[in-house]
Amino acid sequence: MGGQLTYLGVPLARPRVGFFELTSCEGCQLQLLNNEATLLDFLNLVEIVNFREGMSERGDNYDIAFVEGSVTRQDEIARLTEIRKNAKVLVALGSCACFGGVNQLKNRFRDLDWVKKEVYGDFPIESMEVHPLADFVQVDLEIYGCPIKKEEVERIVTDLVVGNTVRHPEYPVCMECKANENICLFELGELCLGPVTRAGCDAWCTSNRRGCWGCRGPATVANLKQLEEIMHTYGFDRETILDRLECFGGFASFADTLRDKGKKTPTGRKNP
Amino acid sequence: MKLSCEVDIHHLTRVEGHGNIRISIKNGVVKKAQWEVVETPRFFEAMLVGKHWENAPYICGRICGICSIGHTLASIRAVENAFGITPTPQTANLRLLLKHMETLQSHILHLYFLAAPDFLGAGSVLPLAKSHPEVVQRALRLKLLANEACDIIGGRRLHPTRTVVGGFTMLPEKEQLKEIRRRLLASVPDLLASAELFKTFVIPDFSRETEFVSLKGDTDYPFIGGDLVSSDGVVKKEEQYRAMTNEYCTKCFTSKLSKLSRPSFAVGALARLNNNFALLHPTAREISKSLGLTPVSHNPYMSNVAQLVECVQVVLDSVRLIDTLLGNPWQEPRQPVQAKKGAGVGAVEVPRGILYHYYKFDKDGRVAKADCVIPTSQNHANILHDLEALAGQYAKTGKKDREIELLAEMLVRAYDPCISCSVH
Numbered sequence: 232m233g234g235q236l237t238y239l240g241v242p243l244a245r246p247r248v249g250f251f252e253l254t255s256c257e258g259c260q261l262q263l264l265n266n267e268a269t270l271l272d273f274l275n276l277v278e279i280v281n282f283r284e285g286m287s288e289r290g291d292n293y294d295i296a297f298v299e300g301s302v303t304r305q306d307e308i309a310r311l312t313e314i315r316k317n318a319k320v321l322v323a324l325g326s327c328a329c330f331g332g333v334n335q336l337k338n339r340f341r342d343l344d345w346v347k348k349e350v351y352g353d354f355p356i357e358s359m360e361v362h363p364l365a366d367f368v369q370v371d372l373e374i375y376g377c378p379i380k381k382e383e384v385e386r387i388v389t390d391l392v393v394g395n396t397v398r399h400p401e402y403p404v405c406m407e408c409k410a411n412e413n414i415c416l417f418e419l420g421e422l423c424l425g426p427v428t429r430a431g432c433d434a435w436c437t438s439n440r441r442g443c444w445g446c447r448g449p450a451t452v453a454n455l456k457q458l459e460e461i462m463h464t465y466g467f468d469r470e471t472i473l474d475r476l477e478c479f480g481g482f483a484s485f486a487d488t489l490r491d492k493g494k495k496t497p498t499g500r501k502n503p
Numbered sequence: 504m505k506l507s508c509e510v511d512i513h514h515l516t517r518v519e520g521h522g523n524i525r526i527s528i529k530n531g532v533v534k535k536a537q538w539e540v541v542e543t544p545r546f547f548e549a550m551l552v553g554k555h556w557e558n559a560p561y562i563c564g565r566i567c568g569i570c571s572i573g574h575t576l577a578s579i580r581a582v583e584n585a586f587g588i589t590p591t592p593q594t595a596n597l598r599l600l601l602k603h604m605e606t607l608q609s610h611i612l613h614l615y616f617l618a619a620p621d622f623l624g625a626g627s628v629l630p631l632a633k634s635h636p637e638v639v640q641r642a643l644r645l646k647l648l649a650n651e652a653c654d655i656i657g658g659r660r661l662h663p664t665r666t667v668v669g670g671f672t673m674l675p676e677k678e679q680l681k682e683i684r685r686r687l688l689a690s691v692p693d694l695l696a697s698a699e700l701f702k703t704f705v706i707p708d709f710s711r712e713t714e715f716v717s718l719k720g721d722t723d724y725p726f727i728g729g730d731l732v733s734s735d736g737v738v739k740k741e742e743q744y745r746a747m748t749n750e751y752c753t754k755c756f757t758s759k760l761s762k763l764s765r766p767s768f769a770v771g772a773l774a775r776l777n778n779n780f781a782l783l784h785p786t787a788r789e790i791s792k793s794l795g796l797t798p799v800s801h802n803p804y805m806s807n808v809a810q811l812v813e814c815v816q817v818v819l820d821s822v823r824l825i826d827t828l829l830g831n832p833w834q835e836p837r838q839p840v841q842a843k844k845g846a847g848v849g850a851v852e853v854p855r856g857i858l859y860h861y862y863k864f865d866k867d868g869r870v871a872k873a874d875c876v877i878p879t880s881q882n883h884a885n886i887l888h889d890l891e892a893l894a895g896q897y898a899k900t901g902k903k904d905r906e907i908e909l910l911a912e913m914l915v916r917a918y919d920p921c922i923s924c925s926v927h
Contacts (some may be wrong), residue, residue: 256565257568258662264612265650267644267650283516285517285629286628288626333565340549350544377565439664440665440673
């Protein structure tokens, strides 16, 4: 590996990158190692100085910091602030970092002590309400998805290295799904958030006949009112829709509105 | 001779999640040997309360970024057991094939990317790409095969899309299965070369008598469901998993811990192999013997070898499963699901050991109670006791700090811990 990297004949600097994880499953980082076919090319593009899950060496002299996971404990705020100080560019990697991800499902409960007791009984355990990174530091770039799509990450990193503007699709997953010539899942009786979720995953789930759960958050123009009508037409109840909308945190404000409208909410939920 | 040693490792590298090792030896006496888990908890069991049954496998698969397929399958099994659903033979075979491919992917990741650098004197796999290119290429080939097979069967290698309660949303093309079968057979030389590589590694000489817990195979080397067994002679039904895990909390661990007949026990590839050696494929068994691994091995570093033997096992068994699937016409991928009040347990052998999911549902099929017992949380206490014994064994040998540090790191890595999983 190594050697001078050029783009259109112009020499490029290999940025030093670090990977970090807060509260998460570390799956998004592993997605990078999961890219066997292009892994060695990808490693040639950057210089990895910090990747605890993959290597023993650790450095703080990174240009780009990829941070996976959400903030759920006080000490993570300090770690995140330190990473922000060291990095020129801070990238929120995956839905937990961008929106809180599945972790924020615990925020549904008004009583955090109940949440702790449900899992740990009387054993004291430290935890706070789940937050995305942007609640504490400036985030320069968000990479959506649970999990992230490795092809998309490689494209974004390549854009960063060669100095291209990073652009996310503004349209919803539905467009990609149609382009893939799939049968509409609503026609098969499946609930799907494809009409409102931001594209970029190439309709990953729906192409496998699994309805979209909205892990990438809302498209730039997401007609949520229309979605509610579609769901109503196909006979899905509010609770089922809510299960989807609140799963990853990207649709939090809409889920809150919908929840407020609802009458049937199980005990423990916020705003019962 | 230097008889004092201080090891203080904050956030051990090349493992999944956050754990610390602290060892203090003064004048040949172990003052402290501690394994600490500081991972932030996520509270999956609370998150699920009030959720419709369909959410359970989708959300719980996200407990883990390495064995998300195993979590999804354990979760599905728990839901199906609660609702009284028996998977069709086609679904059962496809699930096991998917499970095998995850096992291969995870074991290769661990053996080559996380464990091998220690044996080859490197800090990571990165310098090995230069010094041992054929080794890295081989690892990538095997991992690619496993991951692509997961994509084809489960829809996605991480957080699978096609796996649902009742079966699959979609089936692979038979041509795709034939291609996987061809590649599996073609991978056997890579597996044999892996065995040759591991024969050159010096496995640290350390043993501590341990109780091993796993699924109990009947006619096949076990991976999905069945009775639970310990090498100390305890046998329980799947639904009695709590009697096998006895979880408790203690300081220095944000994860729960487990015990059975002794203060700790071990789960994982070594436990499975120790408890089910006779059920291995004859070729896998021969390779195990050639690597010096026969039951009962009490050397935790041999877990690496056990994982390698299991790679051979799952590849050969996958060929058998594909032959069965190809020999029958495709049936409906998915059976209808009728929710009902009740509770169910799903026990699945995931790469790091036996995993249990338990759910109790109300009459509308909403989760009233959830419980997940993770392999790594079952291993934490055993890692701790191993570290104490390891420190004791080397306390009077005058080894350098860095040597003891490396042995301790390698010990923890041998368990292939998935720490964020254990603190779900």
